[in-house]
Amino acid sequence: MRFTVRSRGDHDSNMISQRIKNYLLEFSLEFDPESPDIVISVGGDGTLLEAFHEYTHRLSETAFVGVHTGHLGFYADWQPEEVEKLVIHIAKTPFKVVEYPxxxxxxxxxxxxxxxxxxxxxxxxxxxxxxxxxxxxxxxxxxxxxxxxxxxxxxxxxxxxxxxxxxxxxxxxxxxxxxxxxxxxxxxxxxxxxxxxxxxxxxxxxxxxxxxxxxxxxxxxxxxxxxxxxxxxxxxxxxxEKVRFARFRPFPFWKRVKESFIAE
CATH class of the missing domain: 2.60.200.30 (Probable inorganic polyphosphate/atp-NAD kinase; domain 2)
Structure with missing residues (x-):
């Protein structure tokens, strides 16, 4: 599988991005920023938006997954302490693709x-x-x-x-x-x-x-x-075209709405 990692650019996001890259290379995945099968975005929803626009020419072939290093977002649903778990999922588990308009x-x-x-x-x-x-x-x-x-x-x-x-x-x-x-x-x-x-x-x-x-x-x-x-x-x-997200676990939309706008 070919992958790339996009960082928000701050220190923590850069460090986590490098860890993800190193882990996936150890699992013999191929780092390929030109034609990735999966893009791992590290930052917030804005970072994933930037990644989306970079790969609009290959939306049918590329899936996105986000790690948030700030406030919980609607696109970046993995936390920094879950990086190892995410990497194992990417390397070992066939992911489910969810398509949105x-x-x-x-x-x-x-x-x-x-x-x-x-x-x-x-x-x-x-x-x-x-x-x-x-x-x-x-x-x-x-x-x-x-x-x-x-x-x-x-x-x-x-x-x-x-x-x-x-x-x-x-x-x-x-x-x-x-x-x-x-x-x-x-x-x-x-x-x-x-x-x-x-x-x-x-x-x-x-x-x-x-x-x-x-x-x-x-x-x-x-x-x-x-x-x-x-x-x-x-x-x-x-x-x-549709945007494709890689899902490795449930991602309840209405729960995320509640967490973002209602629950403390």
Whole structure:
């Protein structure tokens, strides 16, 4: 089996990453950062997001597992004191693969500039740099509303516990093939009106945003930030690709939600 290890970069994460690498080499596994079968992320959810974006070109062949060296995350589910146990599992146990949907984002530009395609594990946000963002929101090719406000967040079920939750969006189980649209400070009065509630779209529905004013806006793809100009449209849907996680033990999602937001 081919593997690689990604570290958050702090001292503890680097030390644990080196231990994992040494252990797996002793088990005769092959260290291969170019085409790994499994990526071990050591840090937090942000470290795993970075690893995901590094290997989006081979999601069907690579599985991810996370060791958290900070606060307990939704992706990094192994603790530092469990490293030896994890290594033995990786080396000796055929792991179960759990697949979750990701978000496809296609940005089309005015003029001759080519369209850009991205994948997001958590979410894509569109935010005004100054003033109000005005965009037509189409669903399945039909105009649904003209949004006015600070911006919009389009998230995956896996990302529903992140920025989406802070905006009042619903928490969705990561196995659902959906995307969710949440508003940021929408303007609602006698002149302007939006639905004002998060929308959950099924796999076969496409969402399209079309800018209506000349306000510069910022697009984020998970942790990546892009300043967009001359944008014709931004299209969202559930991607054909899926993210694959290596599971060696049960990973109860609702228990993790409770531990993260309710239980002390």
């Amino acid at each position: 990701v978000l496809e984002v296609i940005i089309r530009h005015n003029g001759e500039r080519k369209s850009e395609r991205f994948l997001a594990l958590n979410e894509c946000t569109v935010k005004s740099m100054e003033g109000s963002l005005v965009m037509d929101l189409e669903i399945k090719g039909d105009l649904f509303e003209t949004f006015r406000g600070d911006g919009l967040c389009i998230s995956t079920p896996s990302g529903s516990t992140a920025y989406n939750k802070a905006l009042g969006g619903a928490i969705l189980h990561p196995s659902l093939s959906t995307i969710q649209i949440a508003e940021m400070a929408s303007i609602n009065n006698r002149v302007y009106r939006t639905v004002g509630s998060p929308l959950v779209l099924p796999q076969h529905h496409t969402c399209l945003l079309k800018p209506k004013n000349n306000v510069d806006f910022q697009v984020t793809i998970d942790h990546l930030t892009l300043l967009q100009q001359e944008v014709k449209s931004i299209q969202y849907r559930v991607a054909e």
